[in-house]
Amino acid sequence: MKIIIDAMGGDNAPGEIVKGVVDAASSLDPAIQYVLVGDEKTVTGCVKDAGGKKLLGDRITVVHADGVISMEDDPFDVVRKKKNSSMTVALKMLADGEGDAVVSAGNTGALYTGATMLVRCVKGIRRAAIAAIIPFERPMLLLDSGANVNVTAEYMEQFALMGAVYMEKLFDIRTPEVGLVNNGTESHKGTPVYVETFERLSANENINFVGNIEGKDIPKCKCDVLVADGFTGNIILKSIEGLGSYFMKRMKKMLYANLATKVSALVLKKELMQFKKDFDASEAGGSPFLGIRKPVIKAHGSSDARAIMNACRQAAKFAGNSVTEEIERRAQFLQKAKPAEIEGSSAGEDQGDEA
Amino acid sequence: MKIIIDAMGGDNAPGEIVKGVVDAASSLDPAIQYVLVGDEKTVTGCVKDAGGKKLLGDRITVVHADGVISMEDDPFDVVRKKKNSSMTVALKMLADGEGDAVVSAGNTGALYTGATMLVRCVKGIRRAAIAAIIPFERPMLLLDSGANVNVTAEYMEQFALMGAVYMEKLFDIRTPEVGLVNNGTESHKGTPVYVETFERLSANENINFVGNIEGKDIPKCKCDVLVADGFTGNIILKSIEGLGSYFMKRMKKMLYANLATKVSALVLKKELMQFKKDFDASEAGGSPFLGIRKPVIKAHGSSDARAIMNACRQAAKFAGNSVTEEIERRAQFLQKAKPAEIEGSSAGEDQGDEA
Known part of the structure; x- marks a missing residue:
């Protein structure tokens, strides 16, 4: 099981996002792997700051992405102007089968648009819902x-x-x-x-x-x-x-x-x-997008480390229970x-x- | 200033409705008169029970009406099947200029339908609003x-x-x-x-x-x-x-x-x-219907005497401030x-x- 996290999305990114993932990797099911997508140098630094140095390369990997989708960006920028943003790269990886779920605390409209256009809807479903x-x-x-x-x-x-x-x-x-x-x-x-x-x-x-x-x-x-x-x-x-x-x-x-x-x-x-x-x-985790082919979880924009850890737990459960297949x-x-x-x-x- | 009250509408009618009106007549502006519409014998009895005997015929009058619009009635019954109900009679009196405002704690849909069809909308207004x-x-x-x-x-x-x-x-x-x-x-x-x-x-x-x-x-x-x-x-x-x-x-x-x-x-x-x-x-009174030619106030279905007194105060202010004329x-x-x-x-x- 591999969860892809948009490390650059959210009010407290990347610090709290990365800390939440380090906490998840330290406490949740050891079979879960985490891929942090964002500026490689910054994100790697955050992993170390959060005490996750020894998890790097093993439970946690970092994939570089150049840009960030901001809260002010047009939702369509995720597939048009900012194709190298952390959110776009994370969604593309999910679409390409390089992971089992995406968690992001970034721009909701962009995440929904990106999920719909890159990962696409489940067969027979007209519109995904948040x-x-x-x-x-x-x-x-x-x-x-x-x-x-x-x-x-x-x-x-x-x-x-x-x-x-x-x-x-x-x-x-x-x-x-x-x-x-x-x-x-x-x-x-x-x-x-x-x-x-x-x-x-x-x-x-x-x-x-x-x-x-x-x-x-x-x-x-x-x-x-x-x-x-x-x-x-x-x-x-x-x-x-x-x-x-x-x-x-x-x-x-x-x-x-x-x-x-x-x-x-x-x-x-x-x-x-x-x-x-x-x-x-945030106790309950984030908002699942239902009707997308693979699990996508939108964590609250103001998520702290604990909320991100809860969202990771939820993503693992979402991906592990064949929800999309059953839909x-x-x-x-x-x-x-x-x-x-x-x-x-x-x-x-x-x-x-x-x- | 004359306020017409549907004495039979609401969960606590007629007792609490009448008591609220007796309280209003005893404490609000003495220039206001109150017309209670409902079963004459019952309502008159309620006025006496509420200690308003000496107000009868002076500040408070009772107008007889046969039926009651219940919460289960179709809103259109107010103008079709139950033309002699207390609500219909109250609204007709308002339409005919025999009073300046109506207060009712009865069926909201029926009161709105009755107000729209009997009292009618202000010139130029397409739909009244609650x-x-x-x-x-x-x-x-x-x-x-x-x-x-x-x-x-x-x-x-x-x-x-x-x-x-x-x-x-x-x-x-x-x-x-x-x-x-x-x-x-x-x-x-x-x-x-x-x-x-x-x-x-x-x-x-x-x-x-x-x-x-x-x-x-x-x-x-x-x-x-x-x-x-x-x-x-x-x-x-x-x-x-x-x-x-x-x-x-x-x-x-x-x-x-x-x-x-x-x-x-x-x-x-x-x-x-x-x-x-x-x-x-209920502290604020009831819900005014805006866009009807004369003031109509819907008091909450569960109104007690105090809520009805507040609705009467509000109706007097509504009627006394040329709201409909200004609309x-x-x-x-x-x-x-x-x-x-x-x-x-x-x-x-x-x-x-x-x-």
């Missing part, structure tokens, strides 16, 4: 959480299928419950695309569809997989993130109001740490869109290689 | 929060204008800042309708547009008016509600973990109450949709009376 674990009482996978702003019901049904496979394989959930984000529980609720998705999911015997999930029920985790279009999914995910920070800020203000409350804060220290941990998305197997039983349903040429294009 | 105050650091009005699942950029621009007028008139904000919900801050983000809305809002000199607002920035209240389509707006509003409850539940669990934490909970009692109050939407005045300067932009007949229909 999935995200929502950190509540039980793990719930939200997808699409930002890649596909314009969707069809066919894409959404595929998101449901891919999410179910992922939760089954990575979280050992037998027949994952799938819910559809909506503005009401009734089957006629939502835009026409949502109404049609409800019909498709209800009719699909291979999907354990539990119905529409309203906003107020999202924290109740009534399902294992929550399907949304990328526009709505992104707003939900980011709102939860923003509200989590806001509540923590308010709680801190409350606990540091005066001497008596400060004493209370000390008493509650353990519980507060747990509370904070529960809302820390391909099940995708062949899906109902195709009628030609009339596909609006415009771009929506009609199948990104998966049908050859 | 607005909601988001309870964070500063009041922020989110609209549409559920009425219009399918929108055009023209509707969304009108939502922006209506929201700005409301915040100006009811919250004394001079040139309210208007933001657009989106999955990124850049102008090209979102669905085609959102991209066009961004263009329209940027070009409109009468709207103080501050740009796209991402989910994570919603709790930061970077604007006074937050524009969304009704599908997305509903999911945002309900998610905030659900997350608020979830955080309170988690916090309680944390505070009641053991004896030491229970003592802390006592110390924090005052701060906890404030925290809870800050997230209690009509400003709507005439808005850019009309090009005929090609209007898809299908229903989207093209103008609900406002242009005569």
Whole structure:
């Protein structure tokens, strides 16, 4: 098993990225090898700084890449202007079979575009989705959480299928419950695309569809997989993130109001740490791209070493459990869109290689 | 000033509704009169039970209505099958000039349908919106929060204008800042309708547009008016509600973990109450329907007497500040949709009376 890491992507790259990989190599399954892609001299220096000198050439190898995709770069730069960037080189290696998974904390749009164009979609899958674990009482996978702003019901049904496979394989959930984000529980609720998705999911015997999930029920985790279009999914995910920070800020203000409350804060220290941990998305690793031929994991831009180590663990599990193979197997039983349903040429294009 | 109240709508009707009105009549501006619509005998009994006997016939009158619109009723029942329901009678009275505002805690869809069909839209306004105050650091009005699942950029621009007028008139904000919900801050983000809305809002000199607002920035209240389509707006509003409850539940669990934490909970009692109050939407009153010719306020279904009193206060302010007149005045300067932009007949229909 070989995991390729974009050493130059993310707010804390390359230092924390490399440190996370050194920690992973030191503590995770010794059968896993790590390939760090980035400026050779800098990255090698970081490996040594992180105490990983003796792992070099053995568990950890460094592959040189010239450039870096920044957060400001256009997503298409990954395949046009910056073909020698660490992200592009990492994805090309994955496409060429020189590794089993890619982890990057870099520009999400670029990683998605690069994964779709270089590694390509699973056969039969029209659009890959970005999935995200929502950190509540039980793990719930939200997808699409930002890649596909314009969707069809066919894409959404595929998101449901891919999410179910992922939760089954990575979280050992037998027949994952799938819910559809909506503005009401009734089957006629939502835009026409949502109404049609409800019909498709209800009719699909291979999907354990539990119905529409309203906003107020999202924290109740009534399902294992929550399907949304990328526009709505992104707003939900980011709102939860923003509200989590806001509540923590308010709680801190409350606990540091005066001497008596400060004493209370000390008493509650353990519980507060747990509370904070529960809302820390990096505990769960990164966001898997589902529907790409090989596992690609997007770690949070602000990832520290611990988050990168968690993402490496997740990548190994993703690659080791035949998730993409199972998605391909099940995708062949899906109902195709009628030609009339596909609006415009771009929506009609199948990104998966049908050859 | 006369406020008409649907006495039979809501989970706690008629008892709490009537009690709220008796409290309002006893404590708010004595120039306000209240008309309670519902089963005459029951409602009159409730007024007496709430200690409002001496207000009857003076500040409070009761108008009889036979039926009740339930939460399960089809929204169109308000104008079709249940024409004698308390909600229908209240709205008809408003349309006929027998009052200045309607407050109801009943079925939202029915109230919106009834308001649109019986009271009708302001001249020049294509679709009325349901607005909601988001309870964070500063009041922020989110609209549409559920009425219009399918929108055009023209509707969304009108939502922006209506929201700005409301915040100006009811919250004394001079040139309210208007933001657009989106999955990124850049102008090209979102669905085609959102991209066009961004263009329209940027070009409109009468709207103080501050740009796209991402989910994570919603709790930061970077604007006074937050524009969304009704599908997305509903999911945002309900998610905030659900997350608020979830955080309170988690916090309680944390505070009641053991004896030491229970003592802390006592110390924090005052701060906890404030925290809870800050997230209690009923403090701000109800959700105003903007774009209807006369003020209609939807109180939360679970409203108690205090929430109803707040909604009555809000209705009086709404009616007393010429909000609808100002919306009509400003709507005439808005850019009309090009005929090609209007898809299908229903989207093209103008609900406002242009005569």
